[in-house]
Amino acid sequence: MLQAAMTTVLHPVPASSGSEDRRIAAACAAGDAQIFEDIYRRFGASLKSIAWNHLGNISDAEDAVQETFLKIHRSASTYTGEASFSTWIFRILVNTCYDVLRKRKRRIDEAPIEDMVETAERTAPSVDEAKRMTLRKLLHELPEQRRSVFTLFEIEGLSHAEIGEILGITEGNSKWILFATKKDLQTKWKRK
Amino acid sequence: MTITCNQIDDLLFDGSPLAMETAARHAAECDACAQTLAAWNELSDTAQSLRTTWDNDTLWPRIERAIRAERKRPMRWTSRAAAAIFIIAALGAPLFYMLRVQTREAAFDRTIIRVSALDEVERTERDYTRAIRNLEKLTDAKLEDSESPLMVSYKEKLMLLDDAIAECEANIDHNRQNAHLRKQLLAMYSEKQQTLQDVLREDSDVSNP
Numbered sequence: 001m002l003q004a005a006m007t008t009v010l011h012p013v014p015a016s017s018g019s020e021d022r023r024i025a026a027a028c029a030a031g032d033a034q035i036f037e038d039i040y041r042r043f044g045a046s047l048k049s050i051a052w053n054h055l056g057n058i059s060d061a062e063d064a065v066q067e068t069f070l071k072i073h074r075s076a077s078t079y080t081g082e083a084s085f086s087t088w089i090f091r092i093l094v095n096t097c098y099d100v101l102r103k104r105k106r107r108i109d110e111a112p113i114e115d116m117v118e119t120a121e122r123t124a125p126s127v128d129e130a131k132r133m134t135l136r137k138l139l140h141e142l143p144e145q146r147r148s149v150f151t152l153f154e155i156e157g158l159s160h161a162e163i164g165e166i167l168g169i170t171e172g173n174s175k176w177i178l179f180a181t182k183k184d185l186q187t188k189w190k191r192k
Numbered sequence: 193m194t195i196t197c198n199q200i201d202d203l204l205f206d207g208s209p210l211a212m213e214t215a216a217r218h219a220a221e222c223d224a225c226a227q228t229l230a231a232w233n234e235l236s237d238t239a240q241s242l243r244t245t246w247d248n249d250t251l252w253p254r255i256e257r258a259i260r261a262e263r264k265r266p267m268r269w270t271s272r273a274a275a276a277i278f279i280i281a282a283l284g285a286p287l288f289y290m291l292r293v294q295t296r297e298a299a300f301d302r303t304i305i306r307v308s309a310l311d312e313v314e315r316t317e318r319d320y321t322r323a324i325r326n327l328e329k330l331t332d333a334k335l336e337d338s339e340s341p342l343m344v345s346y347k348e349k350l351m352l353l354d355d356a357i358a359e360c361e362a363n364i365d366h367n368r369q370n371a372h373l374r375k376q377l378l379a380m381y382s383e384k385q386q387t388l389q390d391v392l393r394e395d396s397d398v399s400n401p
Contacts, residue, residue: 031263033256033259033260036255036256036259037252037256040252040255044245044251044252045245048244048245048246049243049244049245052244052245053242053244058246058248062248062251062254065251065255066251066254066255066258069255069258069259070258070259070262073259073262073263074262131234131238132238132241132242135235135238135239135242136242139242150239151242154235154236154239154240155239155240155242155243156243157240157243175205175207176205178207179204179205179207182204182232182235182236185235186228186231186232186235189231189234189235190231
């Protein structure tokens with residue numbers, strides 16, 4: 001596998017204006033090859049991180065990112081501009097991850113999650129790897145929506161308003177889900 | 193702002209920098225809340241370290257190829273099926289509408305014909321019964337006056353026929369379009385007409401020996 005070292009990224013998703021978002025969507029709908037590459041350069045890191053934190057392995061995460069780009073290509077003409085383009089892309093990615101998880105659940109010979117969560121050399125010496133492993137395991141035990149809210153807020157640094165748009169819930173609901181999830185994780189965290 | 197231990201959850205739920213700062217100030221003086229806050233923050237810190245990416249020089253070329261292939265690919269069978277359904281619906285809808293209108297018009301015409309035919313039958317029936325009642329009036333006196341066994345027999349037969357006719361007419365009132373009942377009624381009226389004519393003939397025979 002052509003995997004290089006996995007790295008921890010701390011950059012938030014760059015914001016863009018509504019007119020810029022519509023221009024990007026129109027270019028995607030027109031099949032502009034360059035615009036897809038720009039999107040990949042701009043959002044690729046976040047897309048890979050979100051997918052990896054949902055799916056637990058690089059191979060599935062890359063497939064989900066690829067599928068997301070194909071879906072963007074197919075449905076860019078339906079982008080209305082109500083949500084930001086990044087939010088729209090993340091929504092497609094999260095739904096793609098849900099599809100992968102459901103397919104995986106149906107597979108009889110599914111490997112246990114411990115085996116699927118890949119470990120790799122990382123550059124984040126400030127936090128203990130064991131803690132990361134524990135949290136990753138706990139995250140994979142969470143229901144889809146809770147995992148998404150936690151991942152998007154705590155890991156990706158998105159706002160509750162953005163998460164609400166991505167997951168089709170209210171901002172308040174997102175806030176409540178995060179609080180309940182963190183409480184739940186905290187209890188399990190203490191037990192581990 | 194001074195807070196109590198009960199409010200720590202509200203501050204964690206709020207999650208804003210101000211709320212977290214307030215919680216931290218309280219935690220500095222409260223061991224239990226300090227532990228809660230430490231665990232909360234540890235969870236967030238660990239979560240932030242899970243933001244992960246990796247380099248894969250082949251991923252973008254792979255995505256690019258997939259997009260290019262998708263652009264070149266002819267319509268997928270699902271899209272073709274959707275297009276076919278759309279065309280059928282687009283062409284079929286006006287046809288279906290026209291047929292429906294024609295069917296409705298035909299049904300309306302049939303209803304009109306049926307109603308007018310029924311009106312005609314009832315009109316004819318009314319004329320017929322009126323004629324029989326006139327005939328009946330001519331026989332009334334003879335039937336009332338005569339004590340001959342034949343006349344008494346005619347009288348009884350006519351009474352039975354009248355009862356049967358009344359019952360049949362009551363049934364027809366509930367089901368106007370029942371042709372069978374109307375045939376029965378016609379048969380009874382014919383019988384009554386025949387009987388009345390027999391009475392008159394008898395009368396003529398008596399009057400003109």
